[in-house]
Amino acid sequence: MYPAPFTYFRASSVSEAVNLLVENPDAKLLAGGHSLIPAMKLRLSTPSALIDIRRIPELSGIREEGDRIVIGATTIYDDIMRNELVQRTLPILPEALNVVGDLQVRNMGTIGGSLAHADPAADLPAVVLALNAELKAVGPNGERTIPADQFFVDLFTTALEPTEVLTAISFPKPAPRTGMSYQKFANPASGYAVVGVAAVVTLGADGKVSAARVAVTGAGPYAVRRQAVENALIGQEPTADVIKQAASQASEGMTFNSDIFASEEYRAHLTRVLTERAVSRAVERARSA
Numbered sequence: 001m002y003p004a005p006f007t008y009f010r011a012s013s014v015s016e017a018v019n020l021l022v023e024n025p026d027a028k029l030l031a032g033g034h035s036l037i038p039a040m041k042l043r044l045s046t047p048s049a050l051i052d053i054r055r056i057p058e059l060s061g062i063r064e065e066g067d068r069i070v071i072g073a074t075t076i077y078d079d080i081m082r083n084e085l086v087q088r089t090l091p092i093l094p095e096a097l098n099v100v101g102d103l104q105v106r107n108m109g110t111i112g113g114s115l116a117h118a119d120p121a122a123d124l125p126a127v128v129l130a131l132n133a134e135l136k137a138v139g140p141n142g143e144r145t146i147p148a149d150q151f152f153v154d155l156f157t158t159a160l161e162p163t164e165v166l167t168a169i170s171f172p173k174p175a176p177r178t179g180m181s182y183q184k185f186a187n188p189a190s191g192y193a194v195v196g197v198a199a200v201v202t203l204g205a206d207g208k209v210s211a212a213r214v215a216v217t218g219a220g221p222y223a224v225r226r227q228a229v230e231n232a233l234i235g236q237e238p239t240a241d242v243i244k245q246a247a248s249q250a251s252e253g254m255t256f257n258s259d260i261f262a263s264e265e266y267r268a269h270l271t272r273v274l275t276e277r278a279v280s281r282a283v284e285r286a287r288s289a
């Protein structure tokens with residue numbers, strides 16, 4: 001099906017994009033277009049205008065800013081996966097992006113587009129939660145920083161205002177002896193996450209867990225952290241039994257989706273299994289870091 005008619009704008013700066021959003025209340029920003037255009041073709045989304053932000057130079061690229069790594073919102077997945085700084089410091093990003101869609105999706109999809117879209121089955125929301133990222137947004141009232149913990153609000157809903165542009169994602173550099181892992185059970189047809197779990201674990205000099213962040217995507221309406229699992233790990237020596245016990249709490253108190261692909265019970269089961277795998281792999285990597 002063809003999309004409903006719309007006006008096309010190409011913004012050359014973030015401020016121009018914000019002004020266009022203010023002037024066109026039904027408009028949508030266009031990044032990689034790999035979620036928005038299919039939705040428009042199905043007429044699930046009928047924006048009056050598209051504001052193309054792909055050619056705004058300041059929105060793209062990866063840079064080091066002191067103790068943080070900052071990735072511009074329109075940076076495509078493939079550029080993130082191939083970046084040496086990201087591979088060395090945030091290896092969970094290439095690990096997760098490697099299982100996103102196919103080559104074409106990875107050459108068009110953008111980190112900002114994925115996070116702003118907040119598809120319940122997207123991979124990156126769990127990863128930015130586990131990495132304790134901050135999201136930078138610019139709107140008519142200037143710039144603000146949104147912690148990843150406050151960004152995902154509901155199904156396809158984020159803390160972004162309709163007139164805000166997500167400009168960058170800022171990650172703290174991990175502490176020494178930190179390991180990380182993303183484990184996904186992919187839908188065999190679409191490749192999206194039926195459930196995906198991201199874990200980032202830091203070990204102290206005594207070999208015990210000094211910090212842990214675990215987040216789940218795909219399972220429920222939006223990606224969430226699993227603090228009960230984190231608390232069960234922190235201060236403990238991460239033996240196989242401790243990790244199993246912690247992971248057994250991963251599905252407690254969660255709301256699970258149920259659809260033709262997986263029941264609530266199956267998603268709850270996958271959440272526990274993938275949490276155990278992600279934490280175990282993160283601990284292994286922390287030990288050899």
Ligand SMILES: Cc1cc2nc3c(=O)[nH]c(=O)nc-3n(C[C@H](O)[C@H](O)[C@H](O)COP(=O)(O)OP(=O)(O)OC[C@H]3O[C@@H](n4cnc5c(N)ncnc54)[C@H](O)[C@@H]3O)c2cc1C
Binds near residue numbers: 029110119192
């Ligand atoms: C065949 C196929 C397979 C896929 N498989 C996977 C998968 O396995 N895992 C996965 O996670 N994803 C998958 N995707 C989705 C893909 O990752 C999309 O590219 C991504 O969800 C959206 O990014 P985009 O840059 O294409 O955004 P767009 O489609 O351009 O935009 C999506 C939404 O975000 C808004 N938006 C975009 N950028 C910004 C910004 N900077 N600020 C504010 N709002 C913004 C847009 O207005 C729109 O509402 C798949 C897509 C396809 C087509």
